[in-house]
Amino acid sequence: MSKKSNAGPAESCPEPEGVPEAFFGLACTNAALRRATRRLGQLYDDAMAPLGLKATQFGLLVAIRDLSEAGKEPTLNEIAARQLIQISALTHALKPLVRDGLVELHPDPEDRRSKRAALTPEGLARLQQAVSRWAQANGRVETTLGPGVAEGLRALADLIASERFLDAYRSGRPLEGS
Template sequence: MAVDPTVAADSVEPYDQLNCTHTALRQASRQLTQIYDDAIAPSGLTSAQAMVVSRIDELGGAPSGKGPSLQTLARRLSIQISALTHALKPLVRDGVVEIHADADDRRTKRAVLTPQGMKQTQQMYTLWTTVNARMDAALGEGTAQELRALSRRVASPEFLAAMTSSNEDRPGS
């Protein structure tokens, strides 16, 4: 929605930050990211990198494995391929991940953990388990499960479709 440049800024009613779902989720996300980043820092990984390496591991990317294609990995992480390649650069630079051409189709690139990367991933899993248990205890087991379920719902394709399918509720439509 375009903002009318002729409207004086002081005449515009600010949105209610206390009632804004986006603001509340962003603030919570930043705080949770900091908590998890601090907890898994001894592994040498950030929480964002932990998501990437854990998915590589989950999808057969242990040092002796074939590893997922970058397209599969991006889909599993719910990110664009360009964002994935950007996220992989420091992991490749630091010797955590290697990118190889597929043996059968050289156009397909696959991600595998290096032995060092597997060691860091296993250390991250141990640290993550501890901080995640603390998170569950701080929120309360039922609340933690509800929060994860609601987060999965908001991140689902169905939710996105519901939010983007109709323009009738949008201002200026």
């Protein structure tokens, strides 16, 4: 017997033996959020495509710029922590930016085992070009959702990404004040 879901054919699968029928009626927050982020990611990727960037790469350029302090570039660990990704995923994502001359990686002078990332002049120029494309895409999303829904979505996403949420999840308790 096969169960159909409204998630689409790619996410439908046969019902495993021994799984209670009630399981298949449960809402999956993870799947819903992943579908939503894939959709938004496609829209922002389309906006960045003429510049040869993906939205995730734009986010990395922004993070490197934001984390850079007077003459001191961020470490890869700092960037990974900001983006909530594993260091291996970050190094993989940085490869095309390094290859295209937008980012340079340097050993940390204080800890030669660590690397620091810096925007090149070309990287900074590409980031400046990308900001207007991002703003247009972001404005269209805001208009489509309406400002109240868009603000609520960002607030919810920030909450889920927070240490407060992670602590509550790990302890098995509801969020306080929510």
